[in-house]
Amino acid sequence: MIDFLNRLKFNEQGLIAAIAQDYKTNEILMQAWMNEESLNLSIKSGFATYFSRSRGKIWKKGETSKNIQEIIEISTDCDYDCILLQVKQTGPACHTGKRSCFFNRII
Amino acid sequence: MIDFLNRLKFNEQGLIAAIAQDYKTNEILMQAWMNEESLNLSIKSGFATYFSRSRGKIWKKGETSKNIQEIIEISTDCDYDCILLQVKQTGPACHTGKRSCFFNRII
Numbered sequence: 619m620i621d622f623l624n625r626l627k628f629n630e631q632g633l634i635a636a637i638a639q640d641y642k643t644n645e646i647l648m649q650a651w652m653n654e655e656s657l658n659l660s661i662k663s664g665f666a667t668y669f670s671r672s673r674g675k676i677w678k679k680g681e682t683s684k685n686i687q688e689i690i691e692i693s694t695d696c697d698y699d700c701i702l703l704q705v706k707q708t709g710p711a712c713h714t715g716k717r718s719c720f721f722n723r724i725i
Numbered sequence: 726m727i728d729f730l731n732r733l734k735f736n737e738q739g740l741i742a743a744i745a746q747d748y749k750t751n752e753i754l755m756q757a758w759m760n761e762e763s764l765n766l767s768i769k770s771g772f773a774t775y776f777s778r779s780r781g782k783i784w785k786k787g788e789t790s791k792n793i794q795e796i797i798e799i800s801t802d803c804d805y806d807c808i809l810l811q812v813k814q815t816g817p818a819c820h821t822g823k824r825s826c827f828f829n830r831i832i
Contacts, residue, residue: 622829635742635756644751649742649807661832695826696819700756702827712803719802720809722729725768 627699628654633669634701638679638711641690641704647711648719650679652701664689666703685709734806735761740776741808745786745818748797748811754818755826757786759808771796773810792816 628634633651640647650668652660656676659667666679666687680686687705694701712719735741740758747754757775759767763783766774773786773794787793794812801808819826 620829622831637744637753637756639751639753644746644753646744646746646751646753646809649744649802689832692831693827694829694831695756696821696823696828697826698829700827701831702753714803716803719804720800720807721803722727722801722805724729724799724801724808725796 622694622698623657625698626657626694626701627697629699631671633671634699636666636668636701636703638666638687638703638705638707641706645718646720647687647705647707647717657701660689660703661692666705680708683709683713685711687711729801729805730764732805733764733801733808734804736806738778740778741806743773743775743808743810745773745794745810745812745814748813752825753827754794754812754814754824764808767796767810768799773812787815790816790820792818794818 632653636652637649638647653669656667656669670677686708691704710717739760743759744756745754760776763774763776777784793815798811817824
């Protein structure tokens with residue numbers, strides 16, 4: 619198996635975009651960011667762990683809300699600059715209480 | 726209807742992450758970037774138009790390959806820093822010929 623981990627392209631801030639998707643319905647739950655450490659923690663623990671740009675620190679999704687994301691699968695795209703997490707979401711993914719963060723329709 | 730367009734948060738480079746998802750299957754097809762102009766062009770034309778960071782210019786998806794993305798719906802997330810496009814994809818979304826760009830499994 620090719621080691622895609624070593625191919626990942628983190629940006630100037632050391633971050634990579636991560637999309638969390640419901641592993642059963644394919645619903646997109648949220649988009650957040652990871653640094654190398656949070657990705658390694660995600661892989662090691664089996665639970666989605668991101669890097670908060672506003673707080674400047676690593677956060678395990680659900681550490682406060684208990685709405686954790688169990689990781690089923692992690693993929694990257696053809697140019698290695700985005701990560702896709704297939705997750706089993708406990709409770710709502712969004713801090714507003716909605717299932718998904720993408721509830722604002724533009725058109 | 727709230728004008729979410731005016732709430733969007735473009736980053737320091739004037740870009741916002743955009744996820745393209747198959748409007749029927751919910752499959753995630755690709756992740757790319759938009760600037761304000763490419764977003765306006767997407768809305769006006771009805772076809773996904775992105776901003777290429779590597780080429781430093783706007784590109785209509787499929788302008789060369791003909792694998793265009795007809796926009797069914799555009800949403801943004803709870804903090805307005807990511808865009809989700811529900812699209813009707815013609816042909817494969819990925820330049821490799823695969824349906825989706827997310828074909829590299831990490832775990």
